[in-house]
Amino acid sequence: MNANDRSIIALVTTGHGLVHTYELSIPIFMTVWLAELGVAEATLGAVVGGGYFLFGAGALPSGILVDRFGSRRLIACGLAGMGAAFVLLGLLPGLWGLGAALLAWGAAASVYHPAGLALISTGVRQRGRALAYHGIAGNVGIAGGPLLTALLLLVFDWATVAVLLGLPGLIAAAGAWRASVDETAAVGRHDATDGPSSTASANPGRLTALWRQTRHLFASGFAGVFVLVALSGLYYRGVLTFLPDLLTPLVTVDLPIDVSAGRYVYAGLLAVGIAGQYVGGRLSDRGGTEWVLAGALGLLSLVAVVFLPVAGGGTGALLVVSAGLGFVLFLVQPLYQATVAEYTPPDTRGLSYGYTYLAVFGIGAAGAALSGGLLQLAGPPLLFGALAGVALLGAGLSAWLAVRRAQLTDPEAATGLSP
CATH class of the missing domain: 1.20.1250.20 (MFS general substrate transporter like domains)
Structure with a gap:
């Protein structure tokens, strides 16, 4: 495995772990929101469901954006959006603020899977090993994210925990933006023409x-x-x-x-x-x-x-x-x-x-x-x-x-x- 493979794997495993950390920490927060915000289950379910809807619905347009702008930049933007959304979750007041932050999180999170999987498929020569590491990182986020959230809630109020969880996303976004990777190393330049933007130029x-x-x-x-x-x-x-x-x-x-x-x-x-x-x-x-x-x-x-x-x-x-x-x-x-x-x-x-x-x-x-x-x-x-x-x-x-x-x-x- 060469340096480019390792750089891409570091990028996508970080992104995948954070996506699922955020996704499955939300039900942990809901145990507090139900008690503190005084909202009914149906109302809170609809608000949270809106964010989750954008998480899935944004996958198709995100895939088109990946073709146009490249995977690394989209991953960086998605990580920044997720981190900022959780910071806003802790700062914005009331149910409306909570709903706005979750919608922002869902839109940002929808970018990751098309971008991350595309980057593995075109940039990593040892694709099978990369996919294995990618899956493990997702599992770590699935299991570890909610546990971390629950432990932090023992010490801090939920708004502070949300802000703390948002910070790794912002730090990871900065690292992703500065990362230098060859996104087409596994397919060759002749297959990628002039780069990401040319593969999806405006064409009816x-x-x-x-x-x-x-x-x-x-x-x-x-x-x-x-x-x-x-x-x-x-x-x-x-x-x-x-x-x-x-x-x-x-x-x-x-x-x-x-x-x-x-x-x-x-x-x-x-x-x-x-x-x-x-x-x-x-x-x-x-x-x-x-x-x-x-x-x-x-x-x-x-x-x-x-x-x-x-x-x-x-x-x-x-x-x-x-x-x-x-x-x-x-x-x-x-x-x-x-x-x-x-x-x-x-x-x-x-x-x-x-x-x-x-x-x-x-x-x-x-x-x-x-x-x-x-x-x-x-x-x-x-x-x-x-x-x-x-x-x-x-x-x-x-x-x-x-x-x-x-x-x-x-x-x-x-x-x-x-x-």
Whole structure:
């Protein structure tokens, strides 16, 4: 691995870790906001869901900007935006200030995944190793970010913690802006023409091609996969958004300090998810992922059904069922990512993953508002019942895709490209 590879890996692992640190620290903050701001679950869910929506919806336009301006500069801008948004989160007053800061965070965060993955694909010669490090960094942010937030809340008020979390993003942005990397080292200058700006210069033909590729994708089996990953996103955001607050009253052991215990169970649940991602990745290597994904989503439905009854059996039972939720929740992710690859041709793979992020994080953001509304309406039983239904719909759709593909016999249909 040469110096350029190492520089790019340092940049993208920092960015990936921070993105997920910020994303999954927000539910920790919500345990405080519900108590201190005096807002209802439905209102807070809608406000938070707006930021999460931009996190996903911005992936497609961000991909276009990456082609025009280059990955490194976009990563630097995204890190600066995320860091500044969390500083503003701690400084702006009231619910409106909170909403504005979260919208700014979502818009800035949407830049990272298209830019980071594009930089790895074009700049790193040892791409597989880079992707492995990239995934590990994301997992560190997923598990470590909420834990760090919870620990800081033991010492500081939430506004100070938000500002403190924003500072690493600003520092990382300065480093990314000053970094010197060759973004085209893995593809060669002859493949990149005159650099990032020339590859996506203003050209109406590019928009026409984008529209044509989009129509081709959604006229194929990918349309079903898009709905499937959107359902997965609804479950993901719906179960995680208010989970730290829901877990706290279920912890029955006495703790030596006065804390919101659900925050730590939540962080532990996300840590177990790392193992789920690994197992899901191994299972996805076998091909024909629809049946495996259907089984995983069926397990998610079952976990939603039994979660509250089992968790009510004491702290030990709560930890077991929470670990099960974390494992299966993240088991699903590499499985649907592999399914997207099976249902799309290589020349539209980037576009297909752009739509995948739109479905998971954009449409899935409605899960935050849905969970807030259901909790306010009837409490946790209705929420977990609805989540069980969402996962069951996803399992049924994945099974249908498996049956449909088995019934198609010609080679083109087998790739999922025939209508």
